[in-house]
Amino acid sequence: MNRAQLDSIRDAGPAILPSVLNCDFGNLMAEVDRLREAGTEILHLDVMDGHFVPNLTFGMPIVEGLRRHTDMPLDVHLMISDPLAYAKPMVDAGADLLTFHVEAVKDPVDVAGKISDLGVGVGVAINPGTPLSDLDVCLDCVDMVLVMSVEAGFGGQSFNPVAIDRIRELRSRRPELLLEIDGGINTSTIGLAREAGCDLFVVGSAIISSDDYTAAVSDLTEAMMSANGGAR
Ligand SMILES: O=C(CO)[C@@H](O)[C@H](O)COP(=O)(O)O
Numbered sequence: 481m482n483r484a485q486l487d488s489i490r491d492a493g494p495a496i497l498p499s500v501l502n503c504d505f506g507n508l509m510a511e512v513d514r515l516r517e518a519g520t521e522i523l524h525l526d527v528m529d530g531h532f533v534p535n536l537t538f539g540m541p542i543v544e545g546l547r548r549h550t551d552m553p554l555d556v557h558l559m560i561s562d563p564l565a566y567a568k569p570m571v572d573a574g575a576d577l578l579t580f581h582v583e584a585v586k587d588p589v590d591v592a593g594k595i596s597d598l599g600v601g602v603g604v605a606i607n608p609g610t611p612l613s614d615l616d617v618c619l620d621c622v623d624m625v626l627v628m629s630v631e632a633g634f635g636g637q638s639f640n641p642v643a644i645d646r647i648r649e650l651r652s653r654r655p656e657l658l659l660e661i662d663g664g665i666n667t668s669t670i671g672l673a674r675e676a677g678c679d680l681f682v683v684g685s686a687i688i689s690s691d692d693y694t695a696a697v698s699d700l701t702e703a704m705m706s707a708n709g710g711a712r
Pocket residue numbers: 499501502524526557630631632633634635636637662663664665682683684685686
């Protein structure tokens with residue numbers, strides 16, 4: 481994702497990003513079509529390695545297949561122990577925005593710089609149990625912070641409200657930074673995150689467990705838009 485694409489995401493205002501983690505992988509492309517028809521515009525892809533997190537999902541072949549299938553930007557959330565080993569393959573597969581976990585790396589500034597050099601947007605993610613101060617060194621080197629509102633690893637977990645204070649603090653410290661929240665977002669929690677100043681809202685089960693994706697996205701959008709956005 482180049483600067484212009486990042487700016488256009490920033491300018492477009494708050495957005496709901498569906499996670500395909502819990503969708504029907506036997507019909508993955510049809511699921512993506514349903515999510516697109518429901519009005520979502522950016523896909524969130526959860527890549528897990530069974531090592532950084534105790535769950536295993538998918539890698540480059542699925543990202544590459546999705547890239548061929550859809551023109552939706554691909555927001556790839558790397559829950560893996562060695563993000564640099566897979567950064568270039570993921571970009572070659574079609575990732576537009578690549579997010580690594582601060583807990584996974586020794587030198588987040590180096591990792592962010594190397595991902596940025598690949599010509600995509602770079603994000604850093606932080607789990608609820610990790611001190612927010614661990615991000616201090618790299619806040620000037622990333623395009624986005626992904627604030628986890630569950631411990632990374634599984635969909636369908638309950639929302640941890642510590643994420644709201646984190647969004648509020650990051651927003652006041654960095655008015656221009658893209659902020660994304662991920663985990664347990666539904667019609668009850670999305671407004672809290674919006675009020676705190678969040679831009680991008682990852683939603684898995686609250687959409688995928690619904691029979692009607694369009695209705696689910698519309699309910700979430702209404703809850704998001706009826707909250708006052710935090711000042712940038
Ligand atoms: O990164 C993750 C989980 O680690 C998420 O992207 C989940 O997939 C979101 O799912 P819900 O919490 O909305 O069900």
